[in-house]
Amino acid sequence: xxxxxxxxxxxxxxxxxxxxxxxxxxxxxxxxxxxxxxxxxxxxxxxxxxxxxxxxxxxxxxxxxxxxxxxxxxxxxxxxxxxxxxxxxxxxxxxxxxxxxxxxxxxxxxxxxxxxxxxxxxxxxxxxxxxxxxxxxxxxxxxxxxxxxxxxxxxxxxxxxxxxxxxxxxxxxxxxxxxxxxxxxxxxxxxxxxxxxxxxxxxxxxxxxxxxxxxxxxxxxxxxxxxxxxxxxxxxxxxxxxxxxxxxxxxxxxxxxxxxxxxxxxxxxxxxxxxxxxxxxxxxxxxxxxxxxxxxxxxxxxxxxxxxxxxxxxxxxxxxxxxxxxxxxxxxxxxxxxxxxxxxxxxxxxxxxxxxxxxxxxxxxxxxxxxxxxxxxxxxxxxx
Amino acid sequence: xxxxxxxxxxxxxxxxxxxxxxxxxxxxxxxxxxxxxxxxxxxxxxxxxxxxxxxxxxxxxxxxxxxxxxxxxxxxxxxxxxxxxxxxxxxxxxxxxxxxxxxxxxxxxxxxxxxxxxxxxxxxxxxxxxxxxxxxxxxxxxxxxxxxxxxxxxxxxxxxxxxxxxxxxxxxxxxxxxxxxxxxxxxxxxxxxxxxxxxxxxxxxxxxxxxxxxxxxxxxxxxxxxx
Numbered sequence: 001x002x003x004x005x006x007x008x009x010x011x012x013x014x015x016x017x018x019x020x021x022x023x024x025x026x027x028x029x030x031x032x033x034x035x036x037x038x039x040x041x042x043x044x045x046x047x048x049x050x051x052x053x054x055x056x057x058x059x060x061x062x063x064x065x066x067x068x069x070x071x072x073x074x075x076x077x078x079x080x081x082x083x084x085x086x087x088x089x090x091x092x093x094x095x096x097x098x099x100x101x102x103x104x105x106x107x108x109x110x111x112x113x114x115x116x117x118x119x120x121x122x123x124x125x126x127x128x129x130x131x132x133x134x135x136x137x138x139x140x141x142x143x144x145x146x147x148x149x150x151x152x153x154x155x156x157x158x159x160x161x162x163x164x165x166x167x168x169x170x171x172x173x174x175x176x177x178x179x180x181x182x183x184x185x186x187x188x189x190x191x192x193x194x195x196x197x198x199x200x201x202x203x204x205x206x207x208x209x210x211x212x213x214x215x216x217x218x219x220x221x222x223x224x225x226x227x228x229x230x231x232x233x234x235x236x237x238x239x240x241x242x243x244x245x246x247x248x249x250x251x252x253x254x255x256x257x258x259x260x261x262x263x264x265x266x267x268x269x270x271x272x273x274x275x276x277x278x279x280x281x282x283x284x285x286x287x288x289x290x291x292x293x294x295x296x297x298x299x300x301x302x303x304x305x306x307x308x309x310x311x312x313x314x315x316x317x318x319x320x321x322x323x324x325x326x327x328x329x330x331x332x333x334x335x336x337x338x339x340x341x342x343x344x345x346x347x348x349x350x351x352x353x354x355x356x357x358x359x360x361x362x363x364x365x366x367x368x369x370x371x372x373x374x375x376x377x378x379x380x381x382x383x384x
Numbered sequence: 385x386x387x388x389x390x391x392x393x394x395x396x397x398x399x400x401x402x403x404x405x406x407x408x409x410x411x412x413x414x415x416x417x418x419x420x421x422x423x424x425x426x427x428x429x430x431x432x433x434x435x436x437x438x439x440x441x442x443x444x445x446x447x448x449x450x451x452x453x454x455x456x457x458x459x460x461x462x463x464x465x466x467x468x469x470x471x472x473x474x475x476x477x478x479x480x481x482x483x484x485x486x487x488x489x490x491x492x493x494x495x496x497x498x499x500x501x502x503x504x505x506x507x508x509x510x511x512x513x514x515x516x517x518x519x520x521x522x523x524x525x526x527x528x529x530x531x532x533x534x535x536x537x538x539x540x541x542x543x544x545x546x547x548x549x550x551x552x553x554x555x556x557x558x559x560x561x562x563x564x565x566x567x568x569x570x571x572x573x574x575x576x577x578x579x580x581x582x583x584x585x586x587x588x589x590x591x592x593x594x595x596x597x598x599x600x601x602x603x604x605x606x607x608x609x610x611x
Contacts, residue, residue: 072513074509099517100513101513101517107509109509109510113510115529126514127515130514131515173513
């Protein structure tokens with residue numbers, strides 16, 4: 001049993017290593033900051049991939065925004081080294097500190113912070129015209145179309161809704177053709193409806209542009225939906241960093257991160273069942289049935305399975321209303337956020353799962369690492 | 385009907401010239417001071433702010449007295465101007481300008497400082513992330529956003545200089561067409577029992593001051609309305 005657990009650990013490390021290889025060399029972001037304020041200290045050492053969306057995830061006060069501001073040069077860390085895709089932006093030991101306006105970055109603030117004295121068009125031009133024409137890689141039409149703001153160009157910021165403002169803010173940052181896009185909880189100031197209005201634009205950004213994004217968020221759903229890579233921050237320190245799926249499935253994290261435990265699964269729509277109005281989503285190790293999706297077959301879809309929505313059975317129970325059953329091997333069992341519960345990490349043929357069950361059930365079923373079980377998935381939260 | 389004689393008109397012309405030159409100089413000098421006061425975390429912020437505000441509470445004669453001493457032949461400013469071949473400043477128009485700049489300083493610096501503080505840190509950070517350097521940011525973001533502050537500062541600086549009396553008397557004396565401004569001219573008329581002429585000038589000052597303040601308050605109201 002111990003042997004198997006070790007193998008599994010080795011497997012997850014393998015997944016991490018694969019990431020590291022991709023970040024080595026000159027491509028990627030290396031950020032090391034130490035900042036001290038009365039009552040707060042940030043001490044992080046990050047090695048991030050030079051592409052895709054990296055989420056800085058943590059609760060308020062975890063230092064994620066400070067970290068982002070250090071990357072932007074808006075905050076000057078007492079001790080800092082920052083290298084972005086081969087460009088040195090800060091090295092306090094050598095006295096290097098490139099001021100913010102000389103760093104090729106885009107920054108989207110929590111509140112869009114458009115210049116109130118300029119129209120939407122002039123706001124967008126503000127950054128663009130300060131970048132040499134030869135280095136512009138994002139075209140005006142591309143940014144305007146991507147964020148759907150064509151009809152807003154001649155309005156003043158005060159006449160825009162919160163969601164529209166944020167879209168203009170994102171387009172404004174993109175038009176400087178940044179080598180790195182920093183987003184500080186761009187959806188936090190918006191209500192749920194506006195969030196859903198913007199999320200598709202952020203996904204398109206991710207799919208259509210080759211700009212690496214550092215995305216600060218405290219919302220697990222946003223992270224699960226947008227990120228490829230996550231950095232978990234707690235009290236100014238990095239608790240974990242790595243690929244999204246592997247990192248969210250870890251149980252050795254502070255309870256702050258496991259109380260809402262769950263996994264993210266990347267799936268592909270494989271079949272639509274018109275009779276029962278269901279869609280089948282395939283992923284390594286199995287599939288689930290969900291209510292009919294509007295997307296076409298072959299469309300990639302992420303979903304989140306909360307630990308509380310997974311129960312475990314010894315045998316395949318066909319006499320149940322739960323349709324989604326997956327064979328899975330128990331990897332580890334740890335105490336959950338309450339003494340009454342445990343979290344069980346499982347491997348369903350390559351896809352990690354976490355189940356939150358009572359300690360009593362765990363003992364009665366004899367759930368230990370290495371045991372083959374059936375995971376019953378009561379609900380999946382589709383992200384997209 | 386009595387109208388204004390040529391000496392009165394000269395006094396009016398001189399007053400407007402003094403106020404214009406002083407306001408232009410003050411906007412140029414006051415802007416960096418106000419910017420510094422609005423942005424600094426230095427411990428000198430308190431003392432410098434207090435010095436700038438001193439003319440608000442000091443009797444004009446006190447300010448005028450010290451300026452007279454400093455700019456006089458034995459004062460350090462006087463020594464400097466003499467060594468530069470400029471002579472001494474008291475009883476000249478230039479001396480009046482220097483004194484007025486000090487005297488009206490808080491009326492220009494404080495509205496500007498308030499305007500700069502109201503802008504906050506965020507627009508400057510946004511501008512920096514959009515590749516604007518500090519000077520660029522000042523001219524393309526700070527100036528437009530603090531325009532109402534500049535209007536207020538200009539109007540107050542101008543009006544306050546028009547209304548000064550004590551400092552002018554201490555520094556400039558009462559030389560027709562050189563240093564005799566309207567407020568001093570009114571004083572002379574009253575001394576000479578020429579009440580009718582005093583009325584014309586005093587009434588003019590009253591109407592002018594009221595119109596200036598009216599313009600100021602209605603423009604502020606409009607600004608607030610726009611949010």
